[in-house]
Amino acid sequence: MTIDDLHYFTQLRATHPELTDSMLLNSNNLSRFSTEPDVVVAGAGILGLCYAIHLKNISPHLNIAIYKKNRAPVQKIGESTLSSFSRFTTGAVMPQDYFFRLFGLKDGLQFYCIDREGVEVTSEDIGGLDLSFQLDRRMSELFFTMWAQRIGINVYHGVEVDFDSTHHFNTPQVKLKNFPKPGVTDVDAKIVCDASGFSRKLTSKFGNKELLDGWNCDAYWAYFKEKEGGKAETRLDHWDYPATKHMCFPEGWGWFIKLISWHHAPLANLMDLVAYIINKAKSGVPANAIPPTKILSEMFNCPFESITSIGWAVRNDHEFPDNLEEYGGGEGERKFNYFKVLYPTLNKLMNGVYELLPKYYGNQTYFVRKSMTYRSPVVAGEGWFAIGNSAGFTNPLISPGINAGIGTSVLAANMSKEILDQPPEHSHVVMKKCAASYQTYSHEFMIPRLHQMNRYWYNSFRDHRLFEVMVPCFWTLGVDDVDSQYVNEFTEEDVYWVIGVGHDDFVDFSGKILDILEPSDGMTVNEEKVEQARALAKQCMDYRKERFPGNEWGKYLRRHDCKLQLVPEKHERMPGGRCFGVRCKSCKVWRHNNMNACPVCGA
Numbered sequence: 001m002t003i004d005d006l007h008y009f010t011q012l013r014a015t016h017p018e019l020t021d022s023m024l025l026n027s028n029n030l031s032r033f034s035t036e037p038d039v040v041v042a043g044a045g046i047l048g049l050c051y052a053i054h055l056k057n058i059s060p061h062l063n064i065a066i067y068k069k070n071r072a073p074v075q076k077i078g079e080s081t082l083s084s085f086s087r088f089t090t091g092a093v094m095p096q097d098y099f100f101r102l103f104g105l106k107d108g109l110q111f112y113c114i115d116r117e118g119v120e121v122t123s124e125d126i127g128g129l130d131l132s133f134q135l136d137r138r139m140s141e142l143f144f145t146m147w148a149q150r151i152g153i154n155v156y157h158g159v160e161v162d163f164d165s166t167h168h169f170n171t172p173q174v175k176l177k178n179f180p181k182p183g184v185t186d187v188d189a190k191i192v193c194d195a196s197g198f199s200r201k202l203t204s205k206f207g208n209k210e211l212l213d214g215w216n217c218d219a220y221w222a223y224f225k226e227k228e229g230g231k232a233e234t235r236l237d238h239w240d241y242p243a244t245k246h247m248c249f250p251e252g253w254g255w256f257i258k259l260i261s262w263h264h265a266p267l268a269n270l271m272d273l274v275a276y277i278i279n280k281a282k283s284g285v286p287a288n289a290i291p292p293t294k295i296l297s298e299m300f301n302c303p304f305e306s307i308t309s310i311g312w313a314v315r316n317d318h319e320f321p322d323n324l325e326e327y328g329g330g331e332g333e334r335k336f337n338y339f340k341v342l343y344p345t346l347n348k349l350m351n352g353v354y355e356l357l358p359k360y361y362g363n364q365t366y367f368v369r370k371s372m373t374y375r376s377p378v379v380a381g382e383g384w385f386a387i388g389n390s391a392g393f394t395n396p397l398i399s400p401g402i403n404a405g406i407g408t409s410v411l412a413a414n415m416s417k418e419i420l421d422q423p424p425e426h427s428h429v430v431m432k433k434c435a436a437s438y439q440t441y442s443h444e445f446m447i448p449r450l451h452q453m454n455r456y457w458y459n460s461f462r463d464h465r466l467f468e469v470m471v472p473c474f475w476t477l478g479v480d481d482v483d484s485q486y487v488n489e490f491t492e493e494d495v496y497w498v499i500g501v502g503h504d505d506f507v508d509f510s511g512k513i514l515d516i517l518e519p520s521d522g523m524t525v526n527e528e529k530v531e532q533a534r535a536l537a538k539q540c541m542d543y544r545k546e547r548f549p550g551n552e553w554g555k556y557l558r559r560h561d562c563k564l565q566l567v568p569e570k571h572e573r574m575p576g577g578r579c580f581g582v583r584c585k586s587c588k589v590w591r592h593n594n595m596n597a598c599p600v601c602g603a
């Protein structure tokens with residue numbers, strides 16, 4: 001048996017049943033182990049893996065080791081991605097079409113503002129600009145792990161990292177727990193990257209989480225599948241289109257993300273499937289010559305199915321009724337069901353279309369995450385950077401977690417290269433400069449702006465008339481020249497774009513809107529404030545149209561024309577957009593317009 005065998009990992013497991021998951025994964029490491037690697041990454045979540053992959057691409061000679069606490073990749077929340085991520089993967093990993101064998105296609109964002117009476121639904125959307133993926137996070141983490149290993153990065157599962165950061169003038173000392181080689185407990189690296197997510201393994205040593213001004217948000221979620229013959233009349237306009245869908249209401253909003261789940265596939269089989277795709281891509285076989293998902297699933301005995309992640313992200317300054325018992329058992333179930341029932345449009349949609357998947361991921365059916373918005377006070381220092389959730393997180397709205405987070409991976413990797421490229425006598429000065437600049441980026445620029453974006457969006461949910469003008473304003477402020485913005489690579493410019501909030505025009509405008517709306521910061525808003533905000537939005541739109549006259553918004557928005565005017569009878573995007581989804585007549589899954597066959601069933 002050789003590593004090139006199609007079923008190498010399943011055979012390895014069959015012949016060596018004593019191998020644990022982490023042994024199987026660690027056996028795929030190709031580089032020599034060192035107690036003095038150039039770089040150590042704590043955490044093999046999506047952003048730690050992307051940091052390491054980018055750094056290895058730009059500095060192939062580096063010895064990079066990633067340590068991950070879990071024994072194997074596990075499902076976690078955070079499935080929806082944007083062009084930032086797909087551009088990163090296209091430039092740093094492989095072209096998009098290979099990924100559509102593994103992940104669901106995503107085109108754009110759809111928003112529905114609903115009211116408490118179940119009467120009015122106002123929709124806004126954007127799409128046709130870029131394509132990205134709806135991720136099964138166990139699969140995405142496994143894929144990027146195996147890609148990293150393939151390019152020479154060692155990824156060790158089942159190894160917990162801690163840090164000794166008492167010597168503030170040295171790179172933090174890495175302490176390993178459960179490393180597979182007996183006696184290995186300490187590692188000296190030149191640079192350390194804390195990518196340990198919400199556990200904030202290194203950042204927590206430099207201070208508690210900082211909460212940002214105003215209300216925070218809590219999330220309640222569960223997993224569903226679409227009912228066979230679900231009621232078509234309960235679906236909202238364009239509901240089946242493969243966008244991430246948002247249901248907006250005064251307390252917050254809810255996400256609906258349909259994805260391809262590989263949850264029931266055994267690890268060894270999935271590893272064979274992923275190795276097969278990586279081998280094909282690396283040897284130059286075009287994506288369209290690779291069998292579709294259905295055949296791959298049979299070849300490697302990896303079952304897959306469509307599921308939908310559904311959850312609410314709500315402000316924590318509203319009052320729940322005293323007694324929520326009628327809504328179910330635990331807190332997650334009660335609060336999830338409370339919002340579902342509160343909004344008749346939501347209730348009808350959920351009852352008509354979706355069926356709960358109890359205990360789909362382990363013992364829990366409903367999940368809760370409280371006070372999601374925070375930042376770490378210190379995110380870089382002598383010999384270290386913190387990326388992704390270890391540096392901070394705001395809210396899942398418009399998916400900044402991975403998609404703005406990828407900016408932290410790329411920036412920290414570029415800076416790591418800059419430091420490691422220096423002769424020893426200069427590296428300390430460069431490190432200091434990079435740490436200061438990274439701290440300013442993450443702590444002063446990215447997180448506060450994303451927080452301002454959330455306050456802006458949540459305020460727009462308080463009234464349909466606000467929603468109708470504030471959402472298109474956000475698009476025009478987030479994108480300057482719409483047709484040239486989307487290139488096939490993630491650039492340093494994207495790092496500062498931060499999914500649209502990097503532009504100062506957005507900060508100025510949203511600041512003025514919040515000055516009007518926030519002083520009466522409740523769920524409802526008075527007429528005078530609605531009028532003031534709408535007048536300001538009109539001015540903003542006029543200004544941006546004048547500044548970017550070539551933008552043809554009608555190609556990317558369903559309800560607006562090229563001049564961003566709302567057109568009541570317009571329900572589709574004008575032809576000429578960069579891309580769109582086409583539904584397979586055979587399996588009903590969506591592919592994009594440039595594919596000549598369905599990536600899932602091959603029809």
Ligand SMILES: Cc1cc2nc3c(=O)[nH]c(=O)nc-3n(C[C@H](O)[C@H](O)[C@H](O)COP(=O)(O)OP(=O)(O)OC[C@H]3O[C@@H](n4cnc5c(N)ncnc54)[C@H](O)[C@@H]3O)c2cc1C
Pocket residue numbers: 042043044045046047048067068069070076077078079080081159160161162195196197198199201219221311369372387388389390393395396399400401402403405
């Ligand atoms: C309710 C909710 C919904 C979300 N939805 C979206 C979405 O739709 N789209 C989106 O882009 N983002 C979303 N996010 C955010 C997204 O989940 C995160 O931003 C993303 O996972 C961050 O990646 P990360 O690599 O920083 O951390 P993680 O993915 O959490 O990875 C951290 C890694 O560190 C490891 N680790 C932890 N401690 C240690 C240790 N001591 N030693 C070694 N390893 C360790 C863990 O095993 C894990 O592998 C959502 C978040 C929430 C809360």
